[in-house]
Amino acid sequence: MNRIYRNVKFLLLISILIGNVILQTGCGFKDIDKRLFVLAIGIDQAESKGNHYKVTLKIALPSGSLKDSKGEMYTYLTKESSKVADAIRSLKNQVDKEFDFGHLKTIVIGEALLHDDITEITDIFLRRRDFQRISFVAVGKPTAEKVLKTEPKSEMAASVSLFNFFSETGVESPYIVTTYLFDLRRKMVEHGFDPVLPIIKVDKKSTKLIVDHSVILSDTVKPMELDSNQTILYNMIRNNLKKMELLIKKEDHEYMISIDSLSSKYKILTPTNQNPVIDMNVELIGIIEESDQHINSKELKQLGIHASNEIENAIRDLFVHLQEKKIDPLGFGLRYKATRLHKKDLFTEWEQELFPQLKLDVTVNVGIKSTGVIE
Numbered sequence: 001m002n003r004i005y006r007n008v009k010f011l012l013l014i015s016i017l018i019g020n021v022i023l024q025t026g027c028g029f030k031d032i033d034k035r036l037f038v039l040a041i042g043i044d045q046a047e048s049k050g051n052h053y054k055v056t057l058k059i060a061l062p063s064g065s066l067k068d069s070k071g072e073m074y075t076y077l078t079k080e081s082s083k084v085a086d087a088i089r090s091l092k093n094q095v096d097k098e099f100d101f102g103h104l105k106t107i108v109i110g111e112a113l114l115h116d117d118i119t120e121i122t123d124i125f126l127r128r129r130d131f132q133r134i135s136f137v138a139v140g141k142p143t144a145e146k147v148l149k150t151e152p153k154s155e156m157a158a159s160v161s162l163f164n165f166f167s168e169t170g171v172e173s174p175y176i177v178t179t180y181l182f183d184l185r186r187k188m189v190e191h192g193f194d195p196v197l198p199i200i201k202v203d204k205k206s207t208k209l210i211v212d213h214s215v216i217l218s219d220t221v222k223p224m225e226l227d228s229n230q231t232i233l234y235n236m237i238r239n240n241l242k243k244m245e246l247l248i249k250k251e252d253h254e255y256m257i258s259i260d261s262l263s264s265k266y267k268i269l270t271p272t273n274q275n276p277v278i279d280m281n282v283e284l285i286g287i288i289e290e291s292d293q294h295i296n297s298k299e300l301k302q303l304g305i306h307a308s309n310e311i312e313n314a315i316r317d318l319f320v321h322l323q324e325k326k327i328d329p330l331g332f333g334l335r336y337k338a339t340r341l342h343k344k345d346l347f348t349e350w351e352q353e354l355f356p357q358l359k360l361d362v363t364v365n366v367g368i369k370s371t372g373v374i375e
Helices: 002-023 084-094 111-115 119-128 144-149 159-164 181-189 226-240 297-325 332-338 346-357
Strands: 033-046 053-060 074-081 099-102 106-110 136-141 196-202 209-216 224-225 246-248 255-270 279-293 361-366
Touching: 033 074, 033 144, 033 159, 033 297, 053 084, 053 144, 074 144, 084 099, 084 119, 084 196, 106 111, 106 119, 106 144, 106 224, 111 144, 119 181, 136 144, 136 159, 136 181, 144 196, 159 196, 159 209, 181 209, 209 361, 224 226, 226 279, 226 361, 246 279, 246 297, 255 332, 279 297, 297 361, 332 346
Parallel strands: 033 099, 033 106, 106 136, 136 196, 279 361
Antiparallel strands: 033 053, 053 074, 196 209, 209 224, 246 255, 255 279
């Protein structure tokens, strides 16, 4: 009797499972021809009253062959709303397919929005699971919409320019700062580390994208823009670039050094009854890439010493500038908290007492191996 009862229960369970499978609608999955792949999103300040944001989506248009494809490769959708999520929802009413954000790798924020708190802008991208946390975040100048709609001639459907700038699989440049969404969020909520975003500029003819500046965001002061030389120094100290080029001027002599090995280290010293000091050491090794004068191999040591002094002065000037603005994109405050015994008001002590009195003791050593492949 028990055996018959178990068999009946088993058959009943199988029947229920089969019935559930048959009754499923299958709405959780969309075929590829029913989806629109969003490659980038731009967020600007709204132009109309009553709205806060202007959202622009860059959508790929599928084609049979990349080699033989003609016509437009992308389409753009724009909507203004008080919320980013509401703008995206409203844009769905303009298309006949479902948005797919699985390929979205670039989030561009308009320059005008930097004066506001961008926490609300990034909130949707951190909450929704269909946005990648490794998406690149950048600033669009003059607007994010103009950056997205600029299509350089080198851009292809399978090789989006915005991806190649920051992925390190395309162009490699010491002027480019790469900031991921998760890292931006971490630095926005963490004390002692101000986030840095790259700036994407559009040329006058709207045919090229230029990335050689960056901007520092802070809760206490206005955004501070770094020029191309300051951006290189930031990358040198913070990101330990794999390679870079330096233009050094010595009276009437100019020469370019190609750096192929770089290391930057520092530690924070707080001696008793003395001003705190950052002891920084930067090691650069490279070769002469170009010179407007003949260079003898015996001059390499002296040229390296001159280059070291020039870079030391540039780093000091940048540090003093950041200290005057009370911003810390290099993470000195976070390093101090991590290397000191925790106590009440530890960061307040750093921010109000130590950081304003901080001195920089930087030593740069530039080693020039050769004059290149010529003598």
